[in-house]
Amino acid sequence: MKQLGRRFDAYQSFLLGCKSYWSGSLYPQLKIESGDLKPEDIDASKSSSVTYQYYAFLERHLQRMKYSGRYGIAPMHEPFRDEFEEWLDQPLPKNLLSLDADCTPPAYFTEIDIHQHPGGTCGDTLAGVIYDRGSRSMWPGRSKDRGLHGRFNAVVKETCEPHNILDLGCGFGKSTQPFTIDFPKAQVTGIDISVPCLKFAAVTANEENIQNIGYRQSRAEETPFPPTSFDLVTSTMLLHEMPPKAIRATAKEAFRLLEAGGYTIHLDYLADDDPFNRFIHYGHGQRNNEPYMRPLNEMDLGSTLRECGFEDIKIMPFEEAPNALSPANDSWRFPWVVVVGRKP
Numbered sequence: 001m002k003q004l005g006r007r008f009d010a011y012q013s014f015l016l017g018c019k020s021y022w023s024g025s026l027y028p029q030l031k032i033e034s035g036d037l038k039p040e041d042i043d044a045s046k047s048s049s050v051t052y053q054y055y056a057f058l059e060r061h062l063q064r065m066k067y068s069g070r071y072g073i074a075p076m077h078e079p080f081r082d083e084f085e086e087w088l089d090q091p092l093p094k095n096l097l098s099l100d101a102d103c104t105p106p107a108y109f110t111e112i113d114i115h116q117h118p119g120g121t122c123g124d125t126l127a128g129v130i131y132d133r134g135s136r137s138m139w140p141g142r143s144k145d146r147g148l149h150g151r152f153n154a155v156v157k158e159t160c161e162p163h164n165i166l167d168l169g170c171g172f173g174k175s176t177q178p179f180t181i182d183f184p185k186a187q188v189t190g191i192d193i194s195v196p197c198l199k200f201a202a203v204t205a206n207e208e209n210i211q212n213i214g215y216r217q218s219r220a221e222e223t224p225f226p227p228t229s230f231d232l233v234t235s236t237m238l239l240h241e242m243p244p245k246a247i248r249a250t251a252k253e254a255f256r257l258l259e260a261g262g263y264t265i266h267l268d269y270l271a272d273d274d275p276f277n278r279f280i281h282y283g284h285g286q287r288n289n290e291p292y293m294r295p296l297n298e299m300d301l302g303s304t305l306r307e308c309g310f311e312d313i314k315i316m317p318f319e320e321a322p323n324a325l326s327p328a329n330d331s332w333r334f335p336w337v338v339v340v341g342r343k344p
């Protein structure tokens with residue numbers, strides 16, 4: 001990975017320190033203070049609570065500074081634009097990357113700067129490079145690790161041993177590549193609407209000489225693959241980026257793509273019905289430019305899968321890091337869940 005200089009490293013590690021304070025000190029304090037409130041008062045308390053105002057300010061602005069501040073990820077890549085573009089456009093082996101000029105990203109995705117990423121994750125040619133850097137830089141406790149996807153694959157392994165895997169919304173390949181390690185005999189295909197992310201995924205797969213992988217530009221709601229092409233259709237952190245209508249279309253498409261006995265398994269976020277947890281989660285969606293987090297939480301995902309024909313549906317809490325679900329852990333965390341359905 002290209003070094004962007006000591007100023008960049010110092011600035012980003014300062015932000016990481018602030019984020020650790022936010023998640024490990026400010027969030028537990030807010031939770032203690034909210035404990036005295038009646039559930040119906042939690043929402044209204046936000047205007048008067050200084051702790052909450054500080055919490056919300058830091059959540060919004062640390063992320064903004066990470067991407068767009070003076071030493072933010074986006075401006076710090078600008079001097080190296082030509083170098084990155086040349087790297088992304090290098091010739092690749094046949095079938096590793098298939099782009100489709102007719103696949104336009106949906107307006108629900110392009111009209112917002114998702115995660116406060118300037119221009120979103122499919123606009124600029126460097127969006128994949130910037131997204132990759134962003135995913136490493138600012139989660140206290142797991143800034144550089146890719147363990148999350150390995151832990152997800154362990155849950156997948158408890159359910160099935162797939163041979164033909166489709167990873168919906170594969171991004172820059174962070175979710176797709178671990179399948180090639182955990183299921184070495186499987187053929188793995190990643191699809192996404194973002195050309196800059198797909199190029200990043202394909203170039204890094206090529207550099208790592210991964211053979212059983214392919215990337216394709218496509219919407220999850222409507223893919224170019226024939227029926228029954230896969231025995232696992234999966235996604236990580238895709239569903240909360242889609243409005244309910246697109247989620248329903250994606251579930252229907254997953255059913256069409258699966259062979260009988262195949263599984264659809266998704267890793268995403270669903271806050272439980274604790275009013276404080278919901279308040280925090282919905283606020284995160286607003287502050288981080290993720291407007292479909294709340295609609296996903298409010299729709300009945302289990303019923304959606306059932307209506308598409310899936311059986312044996314399960315929605316289970318997911319422990320994204322060691323001891324994350326322990327009662328002793330009082331830090332902020334996403335309300336991770338794994339959602340499973342089987343095609344009869």
Ligand SMILES: C[S@@+](CC[C@H](N)C(=O)[O-])C[C@H]1O[C@@H](n2cnc3c(N)ncnc32)[C@H](O)[C@@H]1O
Pocket residue numbers: 106109121122168169170171172173174175191192193194197218219220221235236237238241242246
């Ligand atoms: C939060 S990222 C997750 C990426 C990857 N799965 C991971 O775990 O790192 C969500 C990805 O979904 C993609 N996406 C959003 N809507 C999509 C759609 N309708 N069809 C396909 N991909 C989509 C975005 O471009 C983005 O790369």
